[in-house]
Amino acid sequence: MLPSFSYLTGHLGFRGTIKNSPADFVVTEIEVPKHLLRDAQAEPPQKTSEAPPEQSSQCLRPPKKLRTEPPSPCNGPELNSGPGEASVLDSLLGKPMSELLSQFACDLKDVWDSGNNGDARTGEFSLGPVPEKKNRADLHSAIRQEFPFLVTVTKGNEMIVKGNSDYRELCQLVTEKETSNFFKFLDAKIENSTFSFEPDGNKEHRKVVHHFINRKFGKLLETKSFTVTDVSDQPNMSIMVRFREKSWSRKRSAGGCQEKQDLYTAFTLQKENLETLEAIGFLAAELGVLPSDFSYTGIKDKKAITYQPMVVKKVTPERLKEIGSKMEKKGMRIHNIHSACQHLRLGQLKGNHFDIVVRDLKHHSHDSSADLKERISEAMENVETKGFVNYYGPQRFGQGQNVQTDQIGLALLNEKMVKAVKLFFTPEDTDDPVNNAKRYFLQTEDARGALAMLPEFKVREKMLLRALNRYGVNHDGCTKGWLNIPHSMRIFYVHAYCSKIWNEAASYRLKIYGSKVVEGDLVFSEENNESVSLNDKVHVVTAPEESANKYSINQVVLPMVGHSIRYPSNKVGQWYHERLSKDELQMCKFRVSPLQLNIPGCYRPIVKNVQNLSYFLEGCEKGIEIEDNHLNESKVSLHISFDLDPSCYATVCLREIMKCDF
Incomplete structure (x- = not known):
């Protein structure tokens, strides 16, 4: 390895x-942040003796692996959300700022609970400048889901957090739990979803609640009272809230659902002895959608039993349930099926x-x-x-394969498109339909014939062969072939090459310097300033800092090669340049324009x-x-x-x- x-x-x-x-290698993805899989009508979790009562239907652990998480530092139902949102705020704000925000929220609740109107200290809280619009949208959504009693506003690029007066007013009319759930429902904006308040036999009180919602949210919501059976099996009345139909013609708000035609279904995929992309190929072929309609947060081991969240576009929960028995024959099981609002992204993994x-x-x-x-x-x-x-592990490179993924990535970086295609179709030493089709293609360059030999689930190979059949097995044809597969799959190979270089650099760094932090090493700055670029957060260790042993090996990072990173200013930096020259990449800009690939690079902790x-x-x-x-x-x-x-x-x-x- x-x-x-x-x-x-x-x-x-x-x-x-x-x-x-x-079964000797079980991998369970730790819970996805809930605000990324909001669902006002999700299936209730199946009850097991091991599951704690607060575990949501979005728990991704197998039933016997459920674990409780430490409680939130503040009291009240709206602060006892799962650990996902807190981790999202940590990643968006940095842990120190996230902790300050949590303290502001706790202080504000204390003031409200005491009956005061607040003071200067608890009136509002600044998150500082957040120049990227996408980051502001993510923050708005994450904060509203974690703290429904807060609102966020933007002044220029500065984000301000303050108490939600509407939340506080509704708390005077209904329970805090109902208020918290109502505002989460309101923020999620899931089409056709409804929210119901607890049964209420007081007509005058229901009238006040109706008036409050219509006064504050009448353009977006409508309410009606309907008959329900309460806990005593007695008839009672309850207020139901739903979104007005015209509201769905508008563009979605940040973090909300897309327009009416967009449909997302979330689920947990359990797979055994299958690659993640191979499993997606099976699912896509059976459901009649593209592999690019699936999203996930990371690639899982093949020779293992793995559990991971996924979201598929253009498929209903009912349709996904229908294929369950067929997928079991392929080594997959589908759990936790429910509606979602948006795709997952690579890197959202906790x-x-x-x-x-x-x-x-x-x-x-x-x-x-x-x-x-x-x-x-x-x-x-x-x-x-x-x-x-x-280090990056063997599955990053295709362990045991005749051609590893980093070799294809190197060919793509060198813009050797035909070589990359032939490496991609290099067969393993086995006699099966997939490898026979690859063998046939390399011998004949007959893309149409190879296409007919491939099983349906080999989606990437089929996408590439269709383009090669149309455009030819030459430089331009192979370029169009690579463009015919999803961007995430194209860049996967380039990232594999970058990972290989990182592994070699880490080993070299430890061989020459050991665990001592030396002059020229790179460490992340401890300053929590979200407005600076990634490179500005990387600090080059000085000679006095080395002498003072200011940093530990746990703080040292090494660059993943790309066009926007800096290298160590010691022997390790020189090693990078020599290593890239060896692969004819000394002049590489780490942008492969013909394939729409842009590799800025990043930094990875060495330990x-x-x-x-x-x-x-x-x-x-x-x-x-x-x-x-x-x-x-x-x-x-x-x-x-x-x-x-x-x-x-x-x-x-x-x-x-x-x-x-x-």
């Missing part, structure tokens, strides 16, 4: 095998939870220790304390930490002991559970723990 690459920690480790079966079994436990051949349990304990404690090198690490030896719990440097591997296995941040790889973490490649 990462041959001869550097390690961070110094323990000896141990040997073992992973992924003996998909993190992943892993449950892994390591079998065939042994010492390394150079290790003379008699106590393997001690080796395992030492390795776990070391990595939990110090972290691991944040990451594992969270919530736990483990046990299964056989040892049953009285089976490790003796004489040997282990009855058929009976003893190591079970490991942990969480990782987005874009971190469990196989890389295991490599650091065990000190071996897989």
Whole structure:
């Protein structure tokens, strides 16, 4: 996987095998922020004995893996939202500013609860300048969903947060829980959705509520009273609110639903022994939509059981439910189907939870220790304390394939379009319809014939072959072929190449400097100024800072190559330039205009930490002991559970723990 690459920690480790079966490697995507999957009419969660009552239907953990989250620091139903929104605000504002906003919200509620009208300290709160319109829209939406009793306004580029007087007024008429849910319903703006207040037998009181809503939101909403059965099985009256039909002719507001023809359905995809893109190919073929109609937040392992959120466009929840049994035959299950408002985006991932079994436990051949349990304990404690090198894992590059994805990415960066196509169609050493079709195409360049040989679910290959059949297997034809597949798939290959270079750079950095932070290293600035560019947040370590040991290795970042990044000003920076020259990219602008690819680059921490690490030896719990440097591997296995941040790889973490490649 990462041959001869550097390690961070110094323990000896141990040997073992992973992924003996998909069930030995279970990946569960940590919850998606709720405001990205708003749904006023979502299915209620299935009740299980393990599920806490506050768990929403958007929980993405398998039933036996549900975990509760720490409570919000403020009291009241509107502040007890799930952890997703808080993480979104942390990412949009930075943690210090996000915490100040939460404190402002708590202070404001305290003032309201005491019956005061507020003072200068709690009147409003400035988030500072937010120059990007898209960022302002995301902030407006995230803050309203996390704190329904707040409103956000923009003055120039500055964003101001203050209390929502309409919220406070409605709180005087109905319960705070009803008020909070009403404003979330109002903000979501989901077509054909309705909201109902609690049953209310007081006609005069209902009249006051009707008048309030019509006075404040009459252009957008309409209300009516209808008969319901209350908790005592007695007839009662309730107020129902819905959106006026004419409101749907307007463009959506920030964070709201698109126009009437847009339809999104969210679900959790459970897959086994399938690549994410392959699974999408199966789903798209069965549903009669394009792979680009699916969105997700990250690629998951193939040889594993994985759970991840997805959103599909132009498909109803009912249609998705219909194909469930067919998809089970392909190694997929579809859970948690419900309406949504918008697509997911790559990078919205909060993190992943892993449950892994390591079998065939042994010492390394150079290790003379008699106590393997001690080796395992030492390795776990070391990595939990110090972290691991944040390499990209093997699935980023197509582990075990004759042609890896980074090779295709390099050809695209060099604008060698024909070479990239032929690398893409290089077959594996197996005799099956897919690889026979690829083999035939490379031998004959007969795109039409190869197209007829391919199964329907091979959507990317078919898209490319259709264009090649029309335009020819030459430079221009291959360029049009690449343009015929979705942008996210085109840039995936280029990102794979950039990831390979990052891995090599990280290993080189640790080999020459170790864990010491040296002059010329790059670290992220601790200043929380959202208005500055990414490069302005990167600080170059000075000689006095090196002498003072001002920074730790956990703060060091390395650039992912691109057109808008800076390089370290030490030997590592020189290494980057020499390495790109080796691949004939010394003059590369990291913009492939013919393919509409733009690669600005970014920064990645060289070291990451594992969270919530736990483990046990299964056989040892049953009285089976490790003796004489040997282990009855058929009976003893190591079970490991942990969480990782987005874009971190469990196989890389295991490599650091065990000190071996897989």
